[in-house]
Amino acid sequence: MAEYEADTEQLKRRIYLGLRQDNLDPQQVVALACELLDWFHRTDAVLEAVERNPAEVPRSEMTALAWRILDDVGFEPGFDLAPERLETLRDALRIIARDLPTRGIEGEPEIEVLEDWFPAGAGVRLADGERLNRGGHILPSMCDDPTMALTSLTTMIQESLLEQTWQVWPVCPRHDLGVHGSKREREVVWWCAGDDGRMLAPVGELAHALGRRRPK
Structure with missing residues (x-):
């Protein structure tokens, strides 16, 4: 067999x-x-x-x-056979990485390909070596579309940080509610359920919404 x-x-x-x-x-x-x-x-x-x-x-x-x-047979090419998928995922990480300093996370995170996992996929490793894949990992098939890749990566990072610290992030300052990464039309945003639902900020622009200057 x-x-x-x-x-x-x-x-x-x-x-x-x-x-x-x-x-x-x-x-x-x-x-x-x-x-x-x-x-x-x-x-x-x-x-x-x-x-x-x-x-x-x-x-x-x-x-x-x-x-x-x-x-x-459900064949799904991995990042080695479809490297454009990995580039799409790295582009997504560059976007959400702009929001991580609002969580106190500094330095440049990296995509880590997890070939030994089944099915093979990718996680995120922070500059200090900490892995952010407790919320699962990203499958190559999630990276055919940039919006899907960013949505999946945002969810994985948010769930991983929650499991590590049991602290909700991000939090809407108006409603004091945790917000979630959500696809709205063709944009991925931080979505707050307060007032029947509102966008806090596009993913990547969280610092501006929280009144903090985004690091260069």
Whole structure:
């Protein structure tokens, strides 16, 4: 079973890279389909890949078939295969890092890739070495969209700080209520439930809302 999983995982990775780099090997698609069929993954895409002669399948159709098979098995490329996801997450951290001094956290935090976790993902390590991933960790699939990445990262950091200190952060000065990172249309904001809901500040602009000067 372990050998099967290793073989199929390698095939998935190779096929995904082939799709990204526009050099897909049809034989690898067939090989993956055969492996999956042996373990009773009988989806329409798997059956089609096994039954058709790859030499007679147009390139565009084989590409679509490969994507369908990867979707069928729930393949999610990690940060190593999709480095743009990691860059999106780092961009998100640069935004929320502007708010951390209001919590007394100084220095530049970093994204830490957690390859040994299952599923593999990423957490945050502060300048003093403290990890902020007690609220879970960020999966690569959360980083396809910048807004989703920032929302997920804001939630993880806020929950991690709460678990560490049992102190709510941030707090709305008008209502003395804890606020939460929330997606509102295409913007991620600190949202207060007071007065039927109001935005305290966009994430990254908290210091201004609290009347504090943001560090350069």
